[in-house]
Amino acid sequence: MNEFILTKDMLLILSPLILLQLSLAVYCGIKIFREGVQNLNKWAWFLICLFVNVIGPVLFLLVGRKKEFK
Numbered sequence: 001m002n003e004f005i006l007t008k009d010m011l012l013i014l015s016p017l018i019l020l021q022l023s024l025a026v027y028c029g030i031k032i033f034r035e036g037v038q039n040l041n042k043w044a045w046f047l048i049c050l051f052v053n054v055i056g057p058v059l060f061l062l063v064g065r066k067k068e069f070k
Contacts, residue, residue, distance in 0.1 A: 017054075024057035025049050036066040 028049040037045045037060075045064050048056040 021053055024054060028057040028060050031065065032060070037064050038066050039064055 029046055032042050032045050032049070036042070040048075045060050049060050050056070052059070
């Protein structure tokens with residue numbers, strides 16, 4: 001059987017994607033709790049941003065942010 005073992009080379013290849021995911025989640029988390037949200041509550045959007053990889057934060061930025069009309 002082939003076992004999946006995370007090697008140093010695999011980690012180096014995946015590191016940009018991991019960094020992108022973490023930075024998007026942190027950025028969206030700050031926006032969620034400082035500025036507010038629309039459509040869902042804050043915790044629901046926060047969990048979506050954390051667990052739905054890159055698509056969750058992008059979805060929040062497109063449809064979940066609180067729109068301010070000045």
